[in-house]
Amino acid sequence: MAIDVTVLRVFTDEDGKFGNPLGVVDASTVAPGDRQRVATELGYSETIFVDLPEPGTATAHARIFTPATELPFAGHPTVGASWWLRDIGTPVHTLRVPAGVVQVTYDGDMAAVRARAEWAPEFAIHDLSSVDELLAADPNDYPDDVENYLWTWTDRDAGVIRSRMFAPGLGIPEDEATGAAAVRITDYLSRDLTIVQGKGSIIQTQWSPDGWVRVAGRVVNDGTRQID
Known part of the structure; x- marks a missing residue:
């Protein structure tokens, strides 16, 4: 039987442009042993498999896969899945992933999660001198298994940065x-x-000195695709 995959773009701009594609799957439709295969075939940077909340509860469970491996936590899938749960009529307060319990909030057309900084993978953080240097960076110069995050200020006073991320070891050039x-x-x-x-x-x-970070973004639903 074909598996239905909702395709979202997470972290769009205000006009619904850009954003990172995400596959969202009802976990009850895919055996646990098939989830890595599905994520690999879809080819998105992540695919999230969501166990819908039980009646009368406000917590969902989820597992996250890149094309190459499972992750204990990732931000764009948890924000996207939280938005999707509200979109299908089952908004949640919390989303449980292997790393821990993610707090979920909604603000108009945005969904947000609060997560511990230590849940995120270690990144090699590269502070570049200009946007030109950032845009000129070649992913082929970062071929190892380290997740490389390149960034630079565009408006330090307003807290605006420009960034790119290369993670070939996760199957994400x-x-x-x-x-x-x-x-x-x-x-x-x-x-x-x-x-x-x-x-x-x-x-x-939004940063908190107690180690929690709130991550929020807009989401666009690009429809459904099917995979065997």
Whole structure:
């Protein structure tokens, strides 16, 4: 039987442009042993498999896969899945992933999650001198298994940065918008940020000194595809 996959773009700009594609799957339709295969065949930077909340509860469970491996936490799938759950009529307060319990909130057309900075993978953070240097960076110069996050200020006073992320070891040569990296860079800089990543995706973050980071963004539903 074909598996229905809802395709979202997470962290779009205000006009619904850009954003990072995400596959969202009802976990009850895919056996656990088939989830990596499905994520690999879909080829998105992540695919999330969601167990819908039980009646009378406000918590869903989810597992996240890149084309190459399972992740204990990632930002763009948890924001996207939270938005999707509200879109299908089952908004949640919490989303449980292997790393821990993610707090979920909704603000108009945006969905947001709060996560611990240590849940995010370690990134090699490269502070570049200009946007020109950032845009000139070649993913082929970062071929190892380290997740590399390149960034530079565009408006330091307003907390706006421009960034790119390369993670070939996860099967992601370049990621359009990376929520986990947004958590790490927000904790690293210890301040709220507006992050413009990739071609123009927008991630909003809020820093808390207790180690929690709120990551928020807009989401667009691009419809459903099927995979065997």
